[in-house]
Amino acid sequence: MNPGTPSSSSSFQASLPHAPWAAAELSRIPYWLYTDQAVFAREMERIFCGRSWAYVGLAVEIPQAGDYLTTTVGNRPIIVCRNRDGELRAFANHCAHRGVKFCRQRSGKATRFTCPYHQWTYDLNGDLKGVPFRAGVKGQGGMPEDFDLSQHGLTPLKVAEHHGVLFASFDLSIEPFLDYLGDTNRYYFERVFDGRELRVIGYSRQLIPGNWKLMFENIKDPYHASLLHVFLVTFGLFRADQESQVKMDDTGRHGLLISRRGTQQATEHTKDIANLRADFTLRDARLLDPVKEFKDSATVVMQTIWPNLIVQQQSNTIAMRQIQPRGPDAFELSWTFFGYEDDDEAMRTRRLRQANLMSASGLVSGDDSEVIKLAQDGLKPYPEREAVLEMGGRGTHDEEHMVTETAIRAFYKYYREVMEL
Ligand SMILES: [Fe+2]
Known part of the structure; x- marks a missing residue:
């Protein structure tokens, strides 16, 4: 699912075990807003992983090709890096195979990212480049003929840099950062x-x-x-x-x-x-x-x-x-x-x-x-x-x-x- 896709909302308030927030009331903030797990899940989906530009780091922290840092947008782990051409990229730190948070360092230098679980390997654009035993062993097993590497890259985020500050968004259609600001x-x-x-x-x-x-x-x-x-x-x-x-x-x-x-x-x-x-x-x-x-x-x-x-x-x-x-x-x-x-x-x-x-x-x-x-x-x-x-x-x-x-x-x-x- 695209994390930026809003889920149906009409029944959300009704599903909460609390009195509703009075319509148009901004001088009263219900305390369930700070403690409810369903509210939190909706905040992650709509606010952090929806139509927003989240701060993820400074350009000077990853100055050269292959430099990367790991952080989170909301509660989702992500990687921000520079590809071989020095261009900024960001993607979920979440293997397309089994969901493993494959990169454990806070920052470093890489030529590729390999998941420790089954060694699926991605390049610095987040594209899937290698699947071990893809063709099977001794004619047995392996991935289906029609398995398409290009369909199994890491979930991308859009990246913006303004005067050395890096922002990322799960919403690939979000407005330019300066319009947002x-x-x-x-x-x-x-x-x-x-x-x-x-x-x-x-x-x-x-x-x-x-x-x-x-x-x-x-x-x-x-x-x-x-x-x-x-x-x-x-x-x-x-x-x-x-x-x-x-x-x-x-x-x-x-x-x-x-x-x-x-x-x-x-x-x-x-x-x-x-x-x-x-x-x-x-x-x-x-x-x-x-x-x-x-x-x-x-x-x-x-x-x-x-x-x-x-x-x-x-x-x-x-x-x-x-x-x-x-x-x-x-x-x-x-x-x-x-x-x-x-x-x-x-x-x-x-x-x-x-x-x-x-x-x-x-x-x-x-x-x-x-x-x-x-x-x-x-x-x-x-x-x-x-x-x-x-x-x-x-x-x-x-x-x-x-x-x-x-x-x-x-x-x-x-x-x-x-x-x-
Ligand atoms: Fe203060």
Whole structure:
């Protein structure tokens, strides 16, 4: 089956053992959405393996012919590689014979891929090239005369590269990536990916015991950032009294939190921020010695690109965070920290130092992993209840401040369309 083919939907909601989601209601999110196995299966089919461009890696990770990396789109393992001509290819890491996930390395160099089970062999375009004992042994057995190798290649994905960033889609008829991204999000995407050669400076991976949507929501939620994160508010990196914007694309699926750094001073506008610790100082001030490097005055831009990518730019720490769902209750968050090939040594060191804020054990992002687990723990036993999302009203439009949940509501507007829920 083409994983992008929508299944019949009219009976889906009726088949769920929960009260329906009220029509057109975006300020209420039912908790069964985060725990139900059938919802998860439909998300994999419609969102991750349907009409979407999923982030799969950076071009600089597979620079030469034969280089490959393995990852997942949703819960499906895939391979991204360069064929003998250096062209990008992607296909399912799933043998056409018996379904084996045949490639076990995270990355490497190959001239072909051979399944360990029965040694079916594929070239770097995913085409089946060899089947052992195809003609039988001593005149016995073998594949039927009409067995056609060309009909048994690896399931292909469409690949797109924009300024060194790789995306893949199971939907071979999906629109071009830049159309998918939209103009506003393109501006901010190209703010970081301006065409300069990237350089990976580190990886971090973590398994978070929560639903994948909680991670996406977290990065669309400036309301929490100003309250939860002691580090952000205390040192003025992201705070409700700073000049900020929340922007979306026309569909609501992609989102942007944009802000400008302020100070550590408490003001009349920060009295609700219990975590603002005006008496805290850093033992090593170099942890926060940002230098301006981008084309506008924003000092932090957190971009969510449907369905699985967070582009993080906080001061000079820039990273991709890739969401890889494992089931309704868990996802892997895979971080790729990078800078530019033309960074000097001081800048590379600065980026690495600031990466202490944002990683699996980050001084800021560790708070998010923890509350996502607490959210899953708290909502799972109450599938019949629902979240209340009324901060900033009940609409889904762009805002010029942080005191809003508009981007989460916009996300669910598009989510409901795709899921037909
Ligand atoms: Fe956060």
